[in-house]
Amino acid sequence: MRQVKPQVGGEEAERFTLGFITRILVTIVLDAAAIWFVSRLITNEDYVLAAALSIVAIIISIIMLRHKAYPLRWMSIGIFFMFMFSIYPILFTVYVAFTNFGDGHLLDKDQAITQIRRVRYVPEGGTSFTWTAFRALDGDQNEFGEYALWLKDREGVGYLALPGQPLQRLGPGEGLAGEFDRNGIPLEIAGYERLNAITLAASGADAELREIVFGSDTDGVQIASAQTASQNKARYLYDPAADTFTDQQTGDIYTAVDGTYVTADGLKRLTPGFQSFVGLDNFRRFFQSPALRGPLLRIILWNFAFAFLSVVTTFALGLTIAYIYNDPAFPGKKIIQSFLIIPYTIPSLITILIWRGLMNPEVGIINVTLRNLIGSAPDWFNNATWAKVAILLVNLWLGYPYFMLICSGALQAIPKDIYQAAEVDGANAWQRFQKITLPLLLVAVGPLLVASFTFNFNNFNLIFLFIQGGPPIAGATTRAGHTDILISYVYNLAFAGGRGFDYGLASAVTILIFFIVATITLFQFRFTKMWEEVSENV
Amino acid sequence: MKKKLWLIVSLMLLVSLVLTACGGSSSNNTSSNTGNDTVAQPTTAPAATTAPASTTSITIWADDTRAPILAELATAFEAAYNVRLVVEQVADIRDQFVIAAPAGEGPDILLGAHDWLGQLVASGLLEPIDLGDKADDFTEVSLLGFTYAGELYGMPYATENMAFFYNTSMVPTPPQTWDEVVAIGTALQEAGTVTYGLALTGTTYDAFPLQTAFGGYVFGRDANGNYNPNDIGIDSPGMIAAGDWISEQIASGFLSNNVDWDTAHTLFETGQVPFLMAGPWALDRIRTSGVPYAITNFPTATQPGQPFAGVQGFMVNALSKNVLLAEAFLTEFVATEDVMVKLYQSGNRPSAFKSVLEATADADLAAFGEAGENAVLMPAIPEMGAVWASWGDGFTLIIQGQQTASEALTVAANQIRDLVAGALAGMVNVPGSWQAASGACPGDWSPDCEGSALTLGDDGLYTGTFTLPAGDYEAKVALDGSWAINYGVDGKQDGDNYQFSLTADGSVTFTYDPATYLLEITVE
Structure with missing residues (x-):
């Protein structure tokens, strides 16, 4: 190259x-x-x-x-x-x-209209038959068209139906019909070959076959399904100019309102609905939903506590380990450090599930050991406080190697002569850590702490995989658990706890959560700037 | 230099176009073939190519157990009808289908469970299936399962329900009532043979046969036998009685309060509990464990316990271009004893096909079938989605002993009612230019403002009285806290605004008649 x-x-x-x-x-x-x-x-x-x-x-x-x-x-x-x-x-x-996209409103408007127009009904006095198809030997050259149907009504009376011709009631050997099989269907019709329903269906597009009228204007039938042909008509007539459907059976008129065709009184609606723009409806629905009447404040408080404690504990442990191993004289440093990184290298999904097994109150190794040693063990899954502790412990395990790695690097970068000067001035180890290491370290690590906070604020994986937000809060007006954070709580409301998927609402809530997280992050970046100013003065 | 650049650019454009030429033409073809309104003209497809080979095909989405069986049919089917059968093994059929079908990329046929119907039918993704005379070949309950709002939307092939397992080395004759279960279990506990009398898996689905034995239910049924989403039975006396029974048995040590699917099954398989409520999906692991077991009907408390019934079947994508073909394939080719036997043999589930079910040789599956004779079809209405989580939480709180059954289940049922009804369902409001002036609301024209909502009186009319300063005002009726349903003058949807004026400060009374949609405004 x-x-x-x-x-x-x-x-x-x-x-x-x-x-x-x-x-x-x-x-x-x-x-x-x-x-x-x-x-x-x-x-x-x-x-x-x-x-x-x-x-x-x-x-x-x-x-x-x-x-x-x-x-x-x-x-x-x-x-x-x-x-x-x-x-x-x-x-x-x-x-x-800003749309109503979700279950019931998955199709676009054209698709929904096509679906509704396909609905057919058999008017009063109309008859349904079972059908058997025949194909003209001369194909589409035949004067009556390519196909003919043999119809059988409920009483078992058979008719030959040719497009454009009145239905002919035929017995065995009469007219074009040959001998009947034991089901009362002619084995052959002169000039035609008998077809299986699959062969007929495979020979042309659905729309074409369903359009053919077998019989005259007055008694003609159309194929309704693979079994039935009937004197059916389209149930709903669409008026493109007015964008309304008229029910041919009852006369009801349906107009499109927010993605559904409804009657004026709002009582009858046609399925399916379609995707449509609904403005701020989703946001309004969220603010009016039971979600806000539920234990929302409690969840937000725990959400902040969880994110804050997660950052503090992982950072503290990571820093401690890094500080200890910063001593060049420490034996076996490299090996031990390599082992300490292991939690970081295993996918968190697997780690979380392993911890779930380890902490199983009945058979988990942690509880079995604790019971053998001290006679009792915490109920990690059912006790609200212990569940929170368990979550924080698992997150500590998942998170400390990251800060250990970052801090190890940052500690190396702090000039050694500052420490020597401090030592000369008579500062003890704690003072050196407090006055020199920590401020200088925070300059480098501050933004990462913010990022870590933001990540943990939305740490859906951990909460959901470990305990699904449980244990449940007794007496809550909406379904919520003691360890639910905002995102898992909302997930339950928008997806798991509702009437199927509601992408519109979920997206609206996502945007709201984005604004919450963005505000927090901006606020925190102000803090990190403050730290920079501190460092300039050092 | 500039010239050179131009040369390069034009050369590139040329090559780009040549490279995309083949791709472009093929996409044109697909677009003309998939055009839905214009009558497709297959003869105009590129001449002299692939004429005799089968051009039509049926695509089926199936899970890993059924896909190989259906794939085996492909050769025979193509030979007989010159139609290609494409069987794709898909993991989350429902979730994938909901996304793929509207985009026109869904299969023609999908395999799934009957309780998907509510979601899929509401979204217009399923085509009704007409089985004709073939309907007589299927069990009644399986057809009922796939019937939604009066239409059949699937062709069933298997049913599944839980049954009552007991350890035959400890329990010689199966108990008929829950009292007997407790008596036998407690005796075995006292003898030191078992740790617990019974283990629960912790899910409400698995405990349903116990709850129904006490008369519990999830949704009541309306006059036509359809589930009624407004009749929620989570806090019905039967459910609460079952909850009380569970609390009692946990307190006495008969039941373990550690609930976990795996733990419960392991306890039974290792002989630490003599009884288990389990489904056919656990049959393989119970058989492998070597525990001596037998399967029987659920015990009775106040009535025989009923498990949930699930039905599995074939459904047809309503947006498929080959709906007729897919239907014909199912009724003519799949609804045969041959295929149904194969589906039955691979699945560990009782068949939905009568002749295959009658010939069931497997004693365990026959016992499952018997235990499921009185099974309750799992509700397929979309409201069921709102039930599971809250019901499960209530159940957990009972088992943990944090709340009594009646407290926990009342809360759960109310949470569900909230979700089913929507936040502001039933609200009758008169949004208008008067709202802010009355001080009842922060802004005008807000149909969701609770301050201006009317209240229902004993006479069936909604009324509300507000004080207003002098002036001209407009108003309208809006239901359920939104503009979706709103009535103007003469009770017309989206009609003109009502107008009223006060010559001096005074009060105004709104009276709304839900029978006529008319609003009456009285100024004093």
Whole structure:
């Protein structure tokens, strides 16, 4: 590969070197892929994603072709993933928060209208038959059309139904009909071959087959299902101008209100509903929902306590270990430190489930051991306080290696001469730690503490996998547990505890939680700035 | 130099277009084929390619047990009808289907449980299935399970329910009543043979046969036999009686208060409890454990205990382009003894197909079938989603002894009622330009303001009186705290606003008649 040299005269770089050609080829392939994907997305009417992808493709093309932007090329993969997996989902979440997307409103309006128009009914006096299909030997050249049906009514009387012709009641051997089988269906009809229902269904599109009227205008039947043909009619007539459905059976008129066709009195509604824009409804629903009448304050307090205590305990333990091992004279330092990192290297999902097993009140090793040693053991799952302690312990296990690693690095960076000066001044070990190590360390680690707080504030995995928010709060007006944090509480309300999935409400709540977390984070960054000022004075 | 750049750019564009040409044309084809309103013209598809090969196909989503069985049918099916059968093994069928189907990427047929119906039918994703004469081949309860709002939405193949297990080396004859269960269990405990008399798994689903024995229920039924979401039985006397019984038995040491599915099964398998309520899904592990067991019907308290019944079956995607074909495939090809036997043999569940069920040779499955004869179909209405969590919490609080059964279950039932009804369901409001002026609400035109809500009187009319300063005002009726249902002049949905004025400071009384949707405004 060509060495990329820092060249001053920009135009000089535009030579047909191997590297340049590679660059052009890569851009061509990328753009080709992008154009292909965008065209597919447009045919699928997914315009938002198509637009997002186009923007990314254009940015990447510019980066690859413009000399000045070329150093950014190493970022292009990052830009792509940031757009696709971060910015696009965020925009989509915001969009969904203002719609009623969820169970009952999964289809778009056209799909819902198509579904409702497909509903058919048999008017009074209409008859249903079971059918057997026959195909003309001369195919679509046949004067009565390609297909004919043999109909059998409830009494077992058989009719031959040809498109456009009145139904003919035939016995065995009469008219075109041949001998009957034991079910009363002719084995053959002159000029036709008998078909299985599957063969008929496989021969054409659904819509086509259901449209064919077998029989005359007055007695014609249409295929209703793989078993039944009946003198059916469309139940709901759609008026595109007024956007209303009229029930042909009862005369009710349905208008679209917030994604559902309802009658004026709101009592009857057609399924399915469709996705529609509902403005601030989801936010209003959240603020009016039982969620806010429930133990919300309690949950928020625990949420803050959990995040704060998690950060404090993990940081304290991590720092302690790092401080101890900062002593170069410590024996076996490297091996022990490697072992201490293990909790960080195992996926937290597995760790949490292992801890769940270890803390099982009946058979878990921790409780069995404790019972053998001191005669009693805490009920980690059923006692509110112990459950909180258990959560914090597991989080401590999961979190300390991170701070141990960070602190080890940061401690190395503190100049040794400051300590020597302090020693000369007569400061003892605690004073040195308090006055020198901690302030200098916080400069480096402060932002990470904030990040850790934010992460733990939304630590859904731990709460949900370890204990599902339990144990339940007795007498709560909404379903909530002692260890529920905001996000797990809301998850239960929006998904697990409701009437199926409600993506609109969930997105709205996500946005609200985002604002809470963002506020906290901004507030904390102010604090870390304060620490920086402190450090400047040291 | 500039020229060179232009050359490069135009060259690139050309190559890009050439590269995308094939992709572009194929996407055009799919778009014309999937166009739903225009009548598809298969003859205009690219000429002279793939004409004789089967162009139609049926896609089925099945779990890992059933997918191989259905895949075996593919060869025979394609040979007979020239239709390709694509069987895809999918893990979370329901969750995937809900996303894929609206995007037009769902299967034609999916396998699933009957209690999905509420969610899937409400979203318009399932096509009713007409079994015709074939319906007689299936057990009644299995068809009932797949019937939702009067329509059949699935073709069943298996049913499942729990049954009562007992350890035959300790209990020679199965107990008929819960009193006998306690008597036998306590005797064994006193003899030191077992640790507990009975172990619960902690889920309300698993304890349902005990709760129903005392008369408990989840949803009542309306006149047509459909579940009524407004009749919630979580705090019914039967449920509370069962809860009291559990508290009592925990206090006496007969029941363990540690509840966990795995623990309960292990205790039974190691002979530490003589009884267990378990489902066919546990059959394999109980058989492997080697514990001597037999399966029988649930004991009686005030009435015979009833387990939940689940039905598994085939459903047809309403957005499929081959609904007729999918239906015909199910009724003509799958609803046969051959296929039903294979499905039965792999699944450890009693068949829903009568002839296969009658020929069931497995004594355990036959016993499950018998225990499930009086089973209660698991409610498929979407409101069931609101029940599980609160009910489970109430149950846990009883077992932990934190609350009495009546306290815990009343709270649980109220939580559920709240969720089912929605926060402001039943509110009758008269939002308008008067709301803020009256001091009852912070803003005007807010249908969700509780301050201006009308109250229901004994005469069936909603009324409310408010003091207002002089002026001209407008108002409208809005129900359930939103504008979705609102009535204007003459009781019209989205009708004109009512207008009223006060010449001097005074009071105004609103009277709303829910029978006529009319609002009467009296100014004093």
